[in-house]
Amino acid sequence: SVNLSQMDAIACFNLSHYELCFPQLNSSCRRTKRPHTEAVLIYILLSSISLLTATLNLLVIISISHFKQLHTPTNLLLLSLAVSDFFVGIIMSFQILLTDGCWFLGDLICSLFFILDFIVTSASVGTMVLISVDRYVAICIPLHYSTKITVRGVTICVCLCWVCSILYNGLIMNDNLKQPGRHNSCSGECVIVINHIAGVADLILTFTGPVTVIIVLYIRVFGVAVSQARAMRSHIAAVTLQRSETVTAKKSELKAARTLGVVVIVFLTCLCPYYCSSLVGQNAMFGVTSVPFETWLFYFNSCLNPVIYAFCYPWFLKSIKLIVTFKILQPDSCRANIL
Template sequence: MKVSDWGVTNVDYQTVQYCFPDNNLSCTKNIRPGVEYIIVYVFISVISVFTVFLNLLVIVSISHFKQLHTPTNVLILSLAVADLIAGLILMPVQGMTLIEPCWYFGEIFCSIFPLILYVVVIASLGNMIIISVDRFIAVNDPLRYPLKVNTNKAVVSIVVNWLFSFLYSFYLLYDFLLHPERNHTCIGECVLVVTLENLIIDTLVCLVAPCCIIIPLYMKICFVAKRQAKHLNSVTEKKAKSEKKAARSLGIVVLVYLLFWMPYYIATLSFGHDENDALIINVMNWLVCMNSCMNPLIYAMFYQWFRLSAKYILTLKIFEPSSEYFNLFPEEK
């Protein structure tokens, strides 16, 4: 509710109040039942802590154990860093907007938060594209994969990805970053208005283009995997099976990400700008962030190395001498 709506109708002062009672320019808000606040805040807190915990396990695992220092795992590490930031910052703030209409974090964070949101989400999407390309090369040419892809190239691709994410986000939000208060009608409001032109550009860059890259790549991966199954010899079979297993599991990561990502763009393109539509978009936005807790769960389902490394971390065995050389692939002995 806007300040101008205050007192237009019979208002129950037990359910509506100012965001900042001492300021006459303050926005107003509807007061929800206490149990509703408790349920939402507990849910947000649990999901956020769970996301941070799981992604810290991924980051520590890949950083600590030498066997995991591979190009693919470096890409997974970059994705986990983005997911960690989402759990620490994006999910709590986005979750609060679902139930708390007032902005209590100040003008500076109001201008910075959308930039963090865009950078992290776009960097995650970029990671998905790079992972798809990496898996395509690995499955299409498993024997020469180590010659074509190495850790240094993976690091360079990650740096380029994060740099592009920042520059692209800065371009989209440039006017908002300069004048974050322009669309505010009262104190306690943080509103980001995206022009139709920028929305179309963002949809093309962050939805259409990635789908046009990722979907054909994984269709090609499936085709190559079936073709290889008929022509593999005993020397290449083990390597190819390993790469295909990694491609399948990471393909699920990519698919889940797109399933969480698409509803947001459908919502932003389909709905208007009234209060109810803004709530729907906020929910879709939070679902995109919530995807950050899904990736480690997928790793746990498909990767024995993640289950073993998590066990070593949680039992504090990583503090033992030479723990970085623990064998995480016992089946290869």
Template sequence: MIGSVLTDRLASEMNNTAYEQNITVQYCFPSINSSCRKEVRTGPAYIFLFIVLSCVSVFTVFLNLLLIISISHFKQLHTPTNLLILSLAVADLLVGLFIMPVNIMMLIDSCWYLGKIMCSIYPIFNGVSMSGSIYSLILIAVDRFIAVTDPLLYSTRVTICKTVLSIILGWSFSLLYAFIFVYFNDHLLPSQALTGCYGECVIYVKYSWLVVNVALFFLAPCSVILVLYSVIFTVARRQAKAIRAVTKGLSNKHEAQVSRFSEAKAAKTLGIVIFVHLACWVPYSLSVEKITSLSVVWTVFAWIIYMNSSMNPLIYAIFYPWFRASVKYIITSCRIFVPSSSRFNLFQEHF
């Protein structure tokens, strides 16, 4: 009798243990035997992180989408410089619309639900978006360099057609590099994308390609931007001194103050551009070991770089008066739906 009771009690405890394991242990795809274990991170810290990163993603999409609508809709903004800003906004929009949400999903849930093909395509999409943003920054720097150093011939040297061609070439190079990256990292092929178990997508970055990425996406762009903006700043200071020399006297103090303000503004813009770019890419450039997408280092460095897509529209658009005017027309008064709204003068109140 006692043995029977003990047996029944032991069986009950085993059933309870099995039941608890079924609750706590989850799988990405329960119907597949080779499925990975599912790790859902639902602690307070992860919930807070999820909310913050989601807000960053929404902010990135909203601000870049607003910038794209402004430049595309208002004919007055159809200039070579604004086309480059539009290219930058498109690249940053892709980061906020696709790259950030996927990374948020992987951060909260360890499973990959998008399949083998998407596991292979995602690195390409990621690379194209990030490199498109970086090379748009370079094109903007080149455009401003020509405008400052050769203002009289700027309109002939920089045209809409040439700008569009340079944008196409930049995006083509980004796409080509992404395919080369996938080709030489053969573990990203569809047949080998999911490693270990079903429901896992791991991206391995070899040390050699880490060095190449640092050279192409940090050292080279940063060097070009530093040199160009240094020349721009030097020319701006020289022009400001010339203006001050001409406008000496009590009757021209206002013009001298304007020139000093322009010089300070140029210095401030240079500092913001360089600081944000360095702050976002320096941590990635300092990583000297082979890393994977599952590592904490990869996650932290990736999100620091993604933040650059949130800051770019702030640096290159919000400080422009025409952007504030276009936002007023689009959001505040909803006058963008007026048939003749594309021909509104966005500069009448600011210049």
């Protein structure tokens, strides 16, 4: 048994590690106290990741939007992904405020924060599905690619993806918008509740279903890509000029498939822990007063995508050079040859 003096010592030890978010309120939540050096390092690290994520994806957005040579169906999908990743960088700046466990921006902003987070997540997953379909058609049925995958068609699909994400997440978050903060247990908390049916539907529509489609399509893509690569190696010595052009085109498509395959694999690696943790501890309640590792891993994926482009797409490095040197402000810079 523990005597009273020991219990008092334990209570004092616990209280020494916490302080109130709002000292003037008896109903205030408690915030975690950290050593000054540790707190500074955490803020610098997370702020750097947030700034880098927003900056790199903004460069992708400017590059694809500005240069006409980059107005291709595949790049429009990358543009959609960059937009969602840019918003993730913005969301991360709000998450930094939560490292000590307190939310100071009010209940309405809390609900809007969650809606933006859910919309961006849904749009990212939807865009990944579209990227997988794009690569499937390009590699598996290349003769129909130019007719089935067009700039206009991809633009419509991307717009529908975002509109559906907004409407869907607005629907499942409707109750939390009507009465923001009604599920908070103390002042300084940010919690929303989604009913069980909506939670199951969300898990299927934004994780299980899309991930299954992505995996199935890319298994097929890589199977065909491997067989095409073997065929090209076996006939490379006896090609004509016309055949050489065809081989070059195929190599370009295979390289794009590999690059986007890396993007998809990294995305799934960062996404699965996030949803699996939600699935294991699924109680339809989500709080942002504590930010677990898997959430930051999911957000960090948005910083990795532009880095992958920089290593795999020469046009991205060329466009960055033109942007940072302000040469994109010159007349007809949108028609510059960067491929």
